Amino acid sequence: QVQLVESGGGVVQPGGSLRLSCAASGFTFSGYAMHWVRQAPGKGLEWVTFISYDGTNKYYADSVKGRFTISRDNSKNALSLQMNSLRAEDTAVYYCAREDRVYYFDRSGYTFDYWGQGTLVTVSS
Amino acid sequence: SSELTQDSAVSVALGQTVRITCQGDSLRSYYASWYQQKPGQAPLLVLYGKNDRPSGIPDRFSGSTSGNTASLTITGAQAEDEADYYCNSRDNSGDHYVFGTGTKVTVL
Numbered sequence: 001q002v003q004l005v006e007s008g009g010g011v012v013q014p015g016g017s018l019r020l021s022c023a024a025s026g027f028t029f030s031g032y033a034m035h036w037v038r039q040a041p042g043k044g045l046e047w048v049t050f051i052s053y054d055g056t057n058k059y060y061a062d063s064v065k066g067r068f069t070i071s072r073d074n075s076k077n078a079l080s081l082q083m084n085s086l087r088a089e090d091t092a093v094y095y096c097a098r099e100d101r102v103y104y105f106d107r108s109g110y111t112f113d114y115w116g117q118g119t120l121v122t123v124s125s
Numbered sequence: 126s127s128e129l130t131q132d133s134a135v136s137v138a139l140g141q142t143v144r145i146t147c148q149g150d151s152l153r154s155y156y157a158s159w160y161q162q163k164p165g166q167a168p169l170l171v172l173y174g175k176n177d178r179p180s181g182i183p184d185r186f187s188g189s190t191s192g193n194t195a196s197l198t199i200t201g202a203q204a205e206d207e208a209d210y211y212c213n214s215r216d217n218s219g220d221h222y223v224f225g226t227g228t229k230v231t232v233l
Contacts, residue, residue, distance in 0.1 A: 035222070037168075045160070045168065045211050047222040059220040095167055102156070102174040109156035110215045110222065111173040118167055 002026040002114045004096050009119030016086050016123070022079040022096030022116055030054070030074035033099040035112060036081050038092035038121075048094070049081065064090075086123045093118040127151040127216045129225035136231040137202045145228045147195045147212030155214040157195035157225075159188065163208045171210075172197055199230070207232040 008020040022034070036048040049070040050059040058070055069082040079096050097112035129149040137143035147157050156175060160168035170179050172188045185200045195214075199206055212225035 037224075044209075044227040045162075045213070045224040047213070047224060050220075050222065059222075061221065100173075102177065104156070104175050107154055107156055109158065109174040111158035111170060112160070112168070112213070113170050113173070113179065115167040115169075 002098070004098065004114055004116035006094065006096055006116040006119040009094065009121045011122045011124060012086055013125050014087060014123055017082070017084045018086065018121060020081040020083065020094055020096075020119060020121070022081075024077045024079065024096075024098075027098070029072075029077040034070075034072065034079045035097045035099060036070060036079075037095045037097055037112070037115075038090075039095070039118075040089070040092040043092075046092070050099070051079070083121070086121075088123050091121060091123045093120050127218075127221075127223050129157075129212055129214065129223050131210075131212060131225040131228045133226070134229040134231065136233055137199070138233050139204065140201055142198065142200045143202055143230060145197045145199075145210055145230065147197075147225045148193055149214070149223070149225075150193055151214045151217050151223060152190060152193045152195050154217055156190060157188075157212040157214045159186075159195075159197045160211045160213070161206075161208045162211065168211065202230075202232050204232050206230060 003025045005023045051070045067085045095118045096116045098114040100113040102109045159172040162168045176188045
């Protein structure tokens with residue numbers, strides 16, 4: 001069965017760095033685009049970043065662009081998120097999620113069909 | 126980037142029907158997906174595309190899209206359906222994705 005397991009969360013001071021990892025299993029990792037989504041305490045879901053199946057395309061939310069870097073190692077079924085210059089507002093549970101796509105005659109759909117359990121990042125002095 | 130707007134909260138009597146809406150310009154180009162999230166848990170995909178449910182999701186969950194509005198309907202709501210529900214889609218820019226503001230569903 002599909003499994004996504006995040007790790008690497010913790011407490012970091014403002015301006016610090018942290019690297020999150022997501023270990024994938026139960027599917028052909030190299031065939032799927034992947035995302036990171038976060039959720040601040042008591043708040044809604046916020047999309048953070050996307051990486052294509054082969055790593056050639058990467059997109060970032062405006063709130064993290066220039067500070068966060070997504071990467072993947074298809075040989076190790078691993079997804080990573082390097083977070084630099086962390087701010088208090090980056091405090092959240094970070095989820096990795098798999099993307100699936102569906103196509104219809106009138107429009108397409110992009111869905112996050114599997115999610116990890118999340119890892120908590122706390123930015124505080 | 127685009128926004129997806131949802132009602133903040135709705136309530137439904139046990140066994141009755143409730144509809145949750147999601148409004149945004151990106152829905153004219155892309156179908157929404159819907160996620161259920163219970164406290165302390167990761168989001169769970171419950172509906173996607175035109176009106177498709179992942180394996181294991183009860184058929185009381187259904188969806189529709191008209192113009193810039195997507196809807197999730199729970200027909201015969203059960204106590205276990207009490208949760209936060211989020212819609213999401215790809216953004217019209219093509220290089221961003223967006224989540225709705227979320228709807229808290231209370232089953233009375």
